[in-house]
Amino acid sequence: MGNNVSIGLLGLGVVGSGVIKLVEEHQEKLIHQLGCDVQVKSVLVRDLEKTRGVAIDQSFLTTNPDDVLNDPEIDIVVEVMGGIDLAREYILKAFAAKKHVVTANKDLVALYGPELQEVASRNKCDFYYEASVAGGIPILRGIVDGLASDRIQQVMGIVNGTTNYILTKMNTEGLSYDTALKQAQELGFAEADPTADVEGLDAARKMAILGRLSFSTDVDLEDVEVSGITNIEIEDLEYGKQLGYTMKLIGFANFDNQQLEINVQPTLLSNNHPLSDVKNEYNAVYVYGKAVGETMFYGPGAGSLPTATAIMSDVIAAIKNMRLGVSGNQFVEYHFKKVLKTPEQRFGQYYVRLHAKDEVGVFSSISTLFNDLNISFKRILQNPNKKAETAEIVVVTHQTSLENFQKALENLNELQAVLEVNSYYKVEGDVAK
Amino acid sequence: MGNNVSIGLLGLGVVGSGVIKLVEEHQEKLIHQLGCDVQVKSVLVRDLEKTRGVAIDQSFLTTNPDDVLNDPEIDIVVEVMGGIDLAREYILKAFAAKKHVVTANKDLVALYGPELQEVASRNKCDFYYEASVAGGIPILRGIVDGLASDRIQQVMGIVNGTTNYILTKMNTEGLSYDTALKQAQELGFAEADPTADVEGLDAARKMAILGRLSFSTDVDLEDVEVSGITNIEIEDLEYGKQLGYTMKLIGFANFDNQQLEINVQPTLLSNNHPLSDVKNEYNAVYVYGKAVGETMFYGPGAGSLPTATAIMSDVIAAIKNMRLGVSGNQFVEYHFKKVLKTPEQRFGQYYVRLHAKDEVGVFSSISTLFNDLNISFKRILQNPNKKAETAEIVVVTHQTSLENFQKALENLNELQAVLEVNSYYKVEGDVAK
Known part of the structure; x- marks a missing residue:
């Protein structure tokens, strides 16, 4: 690596344009932080003739992915083209060519993140994706570094x-x-x-x-x-x-x-x-x-410049690692095994809205039904609807297992007095008394 | 540096105890992240006999600062004793002995941060203080790295x-x-x-x-x-x-x-x-x-464990730098010069509450007074107080320079109809119409 770091972009939509804008506007700050120039060297686009929202010399644009993925002068590939299969193929090629990769592609990271991380580490490359979750919020760094x-x-x-x-x-x-x-x-x-x-x-x-x-x-x-x-x-x-x-x-x-x-x-x-x-x-x-x-x-969870800011924070982290000679040191192995909780092991409060016949004893039978499953009520609302001779009933339960709540729903549907269970939602947190 | 990193603590109050607790509880995670053991080696205390909120072997405690500051096996000094002069003296000694320093001491960093940072860099030492602002919130890292x-x-x-x-x-x-x-x-x-x-x-x-x-x-x-x-x-x-x-x-x-x-x-x-x-x-x-x-x-802005979490994020960052051989690389020089804005250059909305005589023309004279300074009103409330024959008037201004607002306050105090300017506050943001 010389005194310049060159970036190749895959894609030039709103986020890619934002990256180019930030690199241009922050030249001085980047040099100060990193001790080197940072420049965008080539950009893979689908259509060379399309009008762009950002001023970029036509000579930087290419329709040939190899101009980005196989240019030995490009150190970092920023993938902002979206989609899954082609993006994955290009990223794997970038790692094979020992290039670091920064992506905003949540679909890809959600599906193939562990695989890509593993390939990156094997090639001593960095793989960062801060922009893939909640755009401009530095949440992944907050979790990994701040709450380490x-x-x-x-x-x-x-x-x-x-x-x-x-x-x-x-x-x-x-x-x-x-x-x-x-x-x-x-x-x-x-x-x-x-x-x-x-x-x-x-x-x-x-x-x-x-x-x-x-x-x-x-x-x-x-x-x-x-x-x-x-x-x-x-x-x-x-x-x-x-x-x-x-x-x-x-x-x-x-x-x-x-x-x-x-x-x-x-x-x-x-x-x-x-x-x-x-x-x-x-x-x-x-x-x-x-x-x-x-x-x-x-x-902001999205937007051109917020997302580009997150991408640039990753690019800067990757450049720092390059300069320190410690690229590809991210964690790959998970510390913990997992099993998914069963409905028996999942607890929550629930809201249910239902319509029942507006007659004596209905509420008592509903109440008994929940009681029999050890589910107690936190709040109850009942509105008679005189025209239709039905009552709309809303209950919020205390904590219960999902298993028991699901049984309650089944039993409600079988209860003769219940005309319809309209909706149910999980409830989080306590409200002031 | 061997396979262990040793920490010395200056102080063992609630935050120091929290650090010891986190180091103990996270041994496995720390080894995985860092590839080395992390241990607290000595702790400077004022009173060896005091009962502690944390289980620590008496042999780790010392009343002699040199046992922390001059022990060649201690790599990182965590200052949680508070105060200014003595803390500064100890931290300077730690840098002289090529030890990295992590502190939660906002008083010290606010007053002597730039000096300490400069001495740290000269000695190729890290100086981190995430815990000094907003306890458990990784805000400094968010600003420096996330929004780089x-x-x-x-x-x-x-x-x-x-x-x-x-x-x-x-x-x-x-x-x-x-x-x-x-x-x-x-x-x-x-x-x-x-x-x-x-x-x-x-x-x-x-x-x-x-x-x-x-x-x-x-x-x-x-x-x-x-x-x-x-x-x-x-x-x-x-x-x-x-x-x-x-x-x-x-x-x-x-x-x-x-x-x-x-x-x-x-x-x-x-x-x-x-x-x-x-x-x-x-x-x-x-x-x-x-x-x-x-x-x-x-x-959380404070508290033993939140603050200790921030300290540990700094300790981990310092250890990573040690292992990479890049300690003391933090920025020292500021990019920008500053001048303080004058009241003429500062703009804001303001709230004023005052009591005036409850008579014809009073509100008009107040209104003229603001108008003459080009300050327009966003909201006005007026409550007559019949018993005292006074009116309480509350106004919220649109944006105005602080200079003009200060003149308005002076003029209000001179206005014969105004009995008292009770209070005034800056206002931020717009409320829904």
Whole structure:
């Protein structure tokens, strides 16, 4: 390595353009921090003629991946092209050519992170992906370095900006899911095909990555149970408000005695919980460590420059390692084995909304049903609906095992007086008395 | 350096005990991360006989500082004794003996940080102080590493747990300052002599440290303008609530075109601002970067184990540097010169509460007074107080220079109709329409 570090970019969308902008604007600071020049040498694009949002000399652009992956002068490859198979192939080629790789590609890291990390280490290369989780928030570095001597026991995250935006609008303006989604699409906070966001898949990928680093155990993407926000009804947000809760799509991961619970689901979060105030497209990750207690990292989850900032923090870390001759020293082996918790081992509070016949003894039979499973109630609301001669009943349970709660749901559905179980959600945190 | 790294502790209070506890509990993880054993070898204490909150062999304790500072086997000195002059003397001795130093001592770092950093670098030693600001929150690392390629423009912090606890109680329970302070003292959130906390000095020290690292400029402790919370009246919290603001003791630092504004003052913060929800003894630091936009780091500002966690993250960083042979490479020179902004260059919104005669034309004369200085009103409240024939008037201004606002205050005091200007506070953020 000479006095220059050269970066090759795979892709030149909004994030790639942001990287180029930051490298240009921070030349002086980079030289001071690193003692060397940093420059973008070539950029793989699909179309040489396309108009770009960033000023870049045409001569840097190429449609041939080898111009990036096999140029011996390029030290660090920044993958911002997205997608999975081709991105993986290029990254493996980069490692084979002894290049360090920085990526923002959560889909890829969630699926192939451990494999890529392993190949990187074998080639003495760095593999960093801070930008893959919660864009501009330096959360992975916070967990790995900042809380290095702690044992992280629980991570809860609002890690998808699209769904948080939609839920915020539903909550504050009383919009239906469909209307809120449409608004989000018009404003560019949701894609034309929002499936990966609204079904919770995007959040699940980030939780898998967070879980691995937080607990030092091998979390597979398929370990993450997922349910999205598409069926959330405004009634449940309203009842939540009455009871002191805010509906959020929460990524939850808990590791306890090598037993793992990890999922993404709409959750009624106590208004006392720091995550309940995270609004609009913002992201936040709440970490509970044995020693440190609760900390939270908050910031933009996406966007060109926030994501580029995270990428550049990785590029700088990789350059520091190059200069120190310690590249590829990241941890590869997981400290702990994991087993997934069974429903018997998972505990939580739950919210249930149901419609029952509005007649004497109905509530008592529902109450007995929960009692028989040792589930006690924390809050109960009952609204008679005179026109239809039905009653809408909302209960919030105390802590119970998921197994018992699932049995309660089954039994409710069999109870003659119960017309319909409309919805149920996990509840997190306590509300003020 | 062999296969062991030995730590010497200066002081064995709650934080020192926490460090010993973490080192013991995390032996396996430390070996894995670092490839070496980490052990506490000696601990300087004042009294060998005192009962300790942590199990430690008496033979490790010493009352002779040389047993820590001149033991060639000790690689890293952790200073948790507090105080200034003696701590500085010991740390300088440690650097002279080529030992790395980790400290939680904000008073010392605020006053002598640049000097100590310089001596450390000259001796190729590391000097880390993550624990000196906001206890368990990895904020310094977040700024230095996570946002390395960004230009930080503004930092706002709730960096003193005692005052935040007191203000939270005043705000949520309507307690007076004196009652809230007394409660905080009983619960151990405030010291018997709370001066350094309630007068804002503790927060000022942390802001000086944050300002240096955020802006890469030489912030002196005396650059930080300070006012504390002792004169806050419950009326102002109540009016704040009516208007959509929460009173917080805010450390504010802004760096713009090499012009610095830095201060600690009670501030009425819009309820839309993420900092407004930080309650009780918790700390949070809100960072505004040119590229990343807004991020916030939240967590416990103090406490034995959170602070020890931050210390251990520094110890681990220092050990990594030792093993890589790159100790003492931290930045010493500041990138930017600074001049302090004059009142003419400082802008803000302001809240003023005053009592005036309840007669025709009074409000108009006050209004003219502000108009003449080009200050316009954002909100106005006026409550007649019939018994006393006076009116209480509260105004919130739009952005104005501090110079003009100070002139307005002077002119108000001279206005015959104004009986008393009761209070005025800076206002941050916008409230929903």
